[in-house]
Amino acid sequence: MEIKIKHLTKVFPGDPKKNIQDTVAVDDLNIDIKDGELIGLLGPSGCGKSTTLYMLAGLKAPTSGEIWFGDDDVTHLAPEKRGIGLVFQNYALYPHMTVYDNVKFPLTNLRISKIKVNQKILDNLKIIELISNNLDEVIDLIKSSTYKNKLSKEVASRKLVFKFHIVTLLAKRIFKLGLQYETSENLSNKVQQIIDELNAKNKAILDFLAKKNIKLNEKYEYIDENNQPVRETRRLTKDEIDALIQETARLVQINEYLDRKPSELSGGQQQRVAIARALVKKPRVLLLDEPLSNLDARLRLQTREEIRRIQKETGITTVFVTHDQEEAMSICDDIVVMKLGVEMQKNHPQNVYDDPHNLFVAKFLGTPPINVFEGYIKDNKVYIGDEVIYKGKRASKLEEKEEFKDGKVYIGIRPEGFIYLENKSEAKERLTMEVKQLSTMGRDMSLICTNPFLNQDDEAKIIIDSSTKVELGKQSFAIKLDKMFVFDGETEERIYLRGQVNYGNQE
Ligand code: ATP
Secondary structure (H helix, E strand, O other), X not given: OOEEEEEEEEEEOOEHHHOEOOEEEEEEEEEEEOOOOEEEEEOOOOOOHHHHHHHHHOOOOOOEEEEEEOOEEOOOOOHHHOOEEEEOOOOXXXXXXXXXXXXXXXXXXXXXXXXXXXXXXXXXXXXXXXXXXXXXXXXXXXXXXXXXXXXXXXXXXXHHHHHHOOOHHHHHHHHHXXXXXXXXXXXXHHHHHHHHHHHHHHHHHXXXXXXXXXXXXXXXXXXXXXXXXXXXXXXXXHHHHXXXXXXHXXXXXXXXXXXXXXXXXXXXXXXXXXXXXXXXXXXXXXXXXOOOOOOXXXXXXXXXXHHHHHHHHHOOEEEEEEOOHHHHHHHXXXXXXXXXXXXXXXXXXXXXXXXXXXXXXXXXXXXXXXXXXXXXXEOOXXXXXXXXXXXXXXXXXXXXXXXXOOEEEEEXXXXXXXXXXXXXOOOOOOEEEEEEEEEEEOOEEEEEEEOOOEOOOXXXXXXXXXXXXXXXXXXXXXXXXXXXXXXXXXXXXXXXXXXXXXXXXOO
């Protein structure tokens, strides 16, 4: 499902009596999300990402603007009519219900329009098929659940459900046939007897319907006088609900925990239950509000991979809200970086990292974070202190564009953007840093350095190849052009140097 957000704005009114001003939480936001895409809304606390998500969900009304799901304008539609699945950061599971009942909850009052089938006949045929073609497996599965010769009906049935993708009630019926108690000599007779009985039942149903002049087609669907399948709007049956729960449980891999209460699960498992509950109604759009924030570091990694897999398998258009840039970069197709309710940049995560449009975005993405220096442009040269870090042919364009005028700039250099100059005469453009600390971590070496022109931070972090021989003290570095970004000192907008990539904004 494609989503279009058009000029979306949300103002929370203040209170003039208490001298509280209006808060513009979301300001003229425009985002197009393609069908099947996982998009991350990313930004620091208070940037309006949750408010945007709640407007998509219908839980908060926009002050102005529109939200479209495909061809439907859903701006003023009630949440339950939008076809969304929402996962909150605190999971919001019902503690007194089993996992099964938690996942079932959204389905209880759901009305659907479906072709009417004769489920009794279809179930009987399914049992015949299973015990004709998979008899050994069926019996083994039931017997494997034996505990001190006592069979747990629940466990035995559950195993059949997983293996053969059938509903629980059907599995219980198979269990009750008692095949596991038969001796091998009697077994084939018993199977034949069951099949005969089921066939007889089906014939009786068909005779009964024929007497009432009710016709079924070859798929056992009810048909009208024009031989067209009959549709009916109704609640889901117990079996249909069960089938949906089992299918979703398999997808998010919680099928082993269906009988437990949420308190008997780990945080990651609880989050998967919350995702299952959001997916069980097969929503058009999945909305995730900081879904990993309550998990420890290891589970976060695992669960974010899970979310990616589930999203890919279902192909469901997903909006994911997070303040964790690494999380967003690792799983999203596109990210939207937000600041104070305004979109700063939207593109593939790597493009945003490689081509930040302003200082805010450059600082927000990357671990370790970008090193920011205060500098200036003079006569087509970029300076940090009295050192020229960029000049020459590439900078010759500086003269031709107005925004490349002389003046104060910020210079952001990614940790991996430094080249250590062993031979001090190697490059004319260089930056001197005082190397305070060296630590080698496998392939990489990390240097902690100081420089008097660092903006805000006291120290810069540099990552270079661990085979480089670096000494402590004052050292010179050349700067890689694709890892250095210059920003206007007033507007903090990017000033492109010649030869630098500009991916623009993804539409
Ligand atoms: P966080 O990561 O902290 O949840 P966020 O980016 O999701 O932050 P929002 O919750 O969308 O930010 O809030 C955006 C702005 O709107 C904030 O300044 C917040 O204080 C304000 N805000 C949110 N809800 C209300 C409200 N009900 N009444 C007044 N102001 C609100």
